Amino acid sequence: MDLFYTPEYAKTGDVIPFYNEDLKQFDHYYLKNWNPDAPKDKVIYGWHRITTTDNRNYIETPTKIHGGTGSVIKVNGLYHMFYCTFDQDPPAQWARHATSTDLTDWEDIPEEKFGPDGMIYKMSDWRDPFVFWNEEENKWWMLLAARENAPTERNGCVALCVSEDLSRWEYREPLYAPRLNQAANECPDLFKMGDWYYLVYSNYTDGFCTYYRMSRSLSGPWIRPEVDTFDGRAFYAAKTGFDGKDHYIYGWNPTRGENGWEFDPGKEFGKDYKTWNWGGSIVVHKIIQHDDGTLGVCPVDSVANAFSKMKNSGLHSLTGNWNINESVAVCESPDGYSAAIGAKIPEVCRVKAKLKYNGNPTRFGIALQVDDTYAQGYYLMFEPWYNRIQFRSGLRMYEQGGQMFPYAVEMERPLKLEAGKEYDLEIYIQGTLAVLYVNNDLAFGFRMYNEKDRQLGFFVSEGSLEVKDVTIEEE
Known part of the structure; x- marks a missing residue:
């Protein structure tokens, strides 16, 4: 019995939640990180779709999308995927757009890729696009992990771009720029619960967690609650999903043992004392809202009800x-x-x-x-x-x-x-x-x-x- 999804021969990276209203199921996607010993005939790179009705048992299907974290929405019967890609020489990061009629086969729109403007945002980090409809402005908003042009290297921010047609995007000042972190605020995500908006992001400098901020308005101010995390160090890149009743947050609990960062001790002490890997197993929490608007989490029902003996x-x-x-x-x-x-x-x-x-x-x-x-x-x-x-x-x-x-x-x-x-x-x-x-x-x-x-x-x-x-x- 599995409580937390771990793919065979691989690790789960960032989850991109999507609730399929038509079928009343979650059609999530995730970034798959294959283990070094994975059989070559099984390795299929790119986003993988994972379908679930209970946030515990998943059916997995590969897609042809190769890139980093993003978001999926449905507009007038057509599915839109926003994701990111990376160039190495010279280094560059791009927001990308693809469409689909069935959530599995996606057609990229190469002419719509775009990067930071070099003025509000530095020509560096530009990834993890999260797109939603802003009813107050009647426009599409895109949040991105970025770095603003700021006086110091503490310039990690949640960037904001705005569009009327999902194709052409206008740069705006950051939605959230605390000038706290020395890296981009990754995997930005936003949802509303009652009278409160919640901005979710992850960062790996000055801490290593998924954080949230809260506001009565999309224009801020964004309040830091006393406990501003959903879990500890072993829960990262978390994003949220909503099935019309409950809000959930999906992160990964990392495995250990590959020494991908070359930090492991020279002497062998076992896996407990090796560095964390990138990716591991999907952990899902159900989000709870307190009377003052702050958030807590509890187990999802399918995990809580899994035991009988x-x-x-x-x-x-x-x-x-x-x-x-x-x-x-x-x-x-x-x-x-x-x-x-x-x-x-x-x-x-x-x-x-x-x-x-x-x-x-x-x-x-x-x-x-x-x-x-x-x-x-x-x-x-x-x-x-x-x-x-x-x-x-x-x-x-x-x-x-x-x-x-x-x-x-x-x-x-x-x-x-x-x-x-x-x-x-x-x-x-x-x-x-x-x-x-x-x-x-x-x-x-x-x-x-x-x-x-x-x-x-x-x-x-x-x-x-x-x-x-x-x-x-x-x-």
């Missing part, structure tokens, strides 16, 4: 003062680290638990793929002092880990933590890929390569912890 958690004390009965485990650990351990984690499963802390623990949380040594494994550490969840892998407990990661945190997600409040946790695991959801509102994706076929655990350091309703569920 429940196994006993088998939780028992390993170290410290634990009081464990059938549904509740309580630990008082005022002066050290206490751990409990349970059943083996299946290859594909959902782990559920409710956690509540008291006092002022340095950290508490869930351990995955551990054994009785509680050393190698993976730790989701809830840290009240920092108001965050930290993901930490087992090598971080050893000297080599500190040498390899000369920074304090491997991956993290912000979360305001309050003593006495119950936190409802769900972890969806598919092989090496896992996504944690907290209170059906916050997501945190990660990978686990080195350790497998081991156990579930819970821990607390210098405080008290209550663990309730622990279950491990399978298909």
